[in-house]
Amino acid sequence: MFSLAKDRIEKSKLWTIVKRMPKGALLHCHLEAMVDFDWAIEEAFATEGVCITAAGPLVTPQQLQKTGFSFTYSKTNANDHGSVWTEGYVAGTPVTLSSAGGNFPGGGRQAFIEWVRSRCTMTPQEHVAQHEGPNEAWRKFLSCFPILGSLVYYEPIFRKFLRRLFKQLLDDGVYFVDMRSAFYTPYRRQGEEEFDADFFNYLDHMDEEIEKFKASEQGKDFWGARMIWTTVRQLDKRAVVKHMKQCIEMKLEFPELIAGYDLVGQEDMGRSLADLAPELFFFRKKCAESGVEIPFFFHAGETLGDGDSVDENLFDAILLGTRRIGHGFSLYKHPLLIDMVKDKRILVESCPVSNEALRLCGSIMSHPLPALLARGVPCSLCNDDPTIFGQHANGMSHDFWQALQGWQNLGLAGLGSLAENSVRWASYEDYGAKEWAQDVKDGSMGKGIRAQRLKEWIAKWERFCAWVVDEYGVDENLDPAE
Ligand SMILES: [Zn+2]
Secondary structure (H helix, E strand, O other): OHHHHHHHHOOOHHHHHHHHOOOEEEEEEEHHHOOOHHHHHHHHHHOOOEEEEEOOOOOOHHHHHHOOEEEEEOOOOOOOOOOOOOOOOOOOOOEEHHHHHHOOOOOHHHHHHHHHHHHHOOOHHHHHOHHHHHHHHHHHHHHHHHHHHHHHOEHHHHHHHHHHHHHHHHHOOEEEEEEEEOOOOOOEOOOOOOOOOOOHHHHHHHHHHHHHHHHOOOOOOOOEEEEEEEEEOOOOHHHHHHHHHHHHHHHHHOOOOEEEEEEEOOOOOOOOHHHHHHHHHHHHHHHHHHOOOOOEOEEEOOOOOOOOHHHHHHHHHHHOOOOEEEEOOOHHHOHHHHHHHHHOOOEEEEOHHHHHHOOOOOOHHHOOHHHHHHOOOOEEEOOEOHHHHOOOOOOOHHHHHHHHHHOOOOHHHHHHHHHHHHHHOOOOOOOOHHHHHHHHHHHHHOOOHHHHHHHHHHHHHHHHHHHHHHHHOOOOOOOOOO
16 A cells, blocks of 8 residues: 555655654664665766676566676776677676666667666556565566665775765654665675675775764764674574674674674575574674673564464574564464563564555555554554565655554654654664663663763654644634624
């Protein structure tokens, strides 16, 4: 329903109000899917040496829809190496973007851009193909990540992308973001044909851009950004262990940037937390040996299933000490787990638009979050993957708008509570397990940065409410004769 409603949402009076709302912190989003596509593709055209490379010729409709391709950089390829749109194309040959765009069959550059868009976002047709079920939606969804990653993981574009992202978040009333990235698509420095072997430069450049933005006039209200390291859950034991070691190495290099650890990918198709338990215990041991603590922020329960392995991930996430749960879509069916989540003060990062796009619910009206809110489970709203799901904006206004419009029990106070929770559960700095629990419990009565941020948010919220009343308050003339 979301994709059909989006245009009308953005024309409503309520949209103007929700846009202006201080939303606090964005706690669940994947960096590759935070790309402002129209901007990024123009930036790629304007950046010297950016090319496209494919796993084979892109000629037939089938090839155009399925054959893998990505953006790359080539110094030597100033003109072109033949066309990717002909049968003679040799797999892996870089073709400059201007040549690929100009020669795109039947329309040139604009048609080329629309084709790329169709490969890295859910198309309008895909959005309404509910009968195809979640697996087909996931297949398309996952295929978007490497393309979007390759578009922005080149230094000159990457740096601008981050600055722009933080600015867009701030404009939407988001002051802090806990980002996730799969550390799977490789990174490339400016002018380098070879990919980096690791993610040192990637994180180094990210760190610099965060600090630069915070120090700028534009970004003075921005509280910051951190990164939850995520491993693709489809990987085998060896690959997971290697990735975990890399995470610890990077935590030692960038202690302020790395906030936590998680696993990503379709839960049904990948390995369950129970299956991953030996690796997760190994990770914990290695962290202790290295003198670092990298807490868990697991995706769990992103399913319609009841008692399947994804549903059971909720049990394991809680047992493994997760500080928040990504999605927790099936949590409402588990009274005992709900009590445990409340008792342990675990927050649910709920992503309603994402759940619609991945076919867990047809519209916001059938989303289970109200069931959790009614039972006092701490929750926040998040946007998950706005580029791919079609929000076409990096903030959270669409998710907040839908919640406000769809759930009569929520109201402005409910929206405020969800936003306040995001500020209360954000991972501003490193905390030990006990310290985290206490700090979250203390909230605005605590002593540290969290309490300070909560107070700042409350002041912003008060100002926002005053603005709503000034702007839209009923000033009704009850005596028209006067
Ligand atoms: Zn996610």
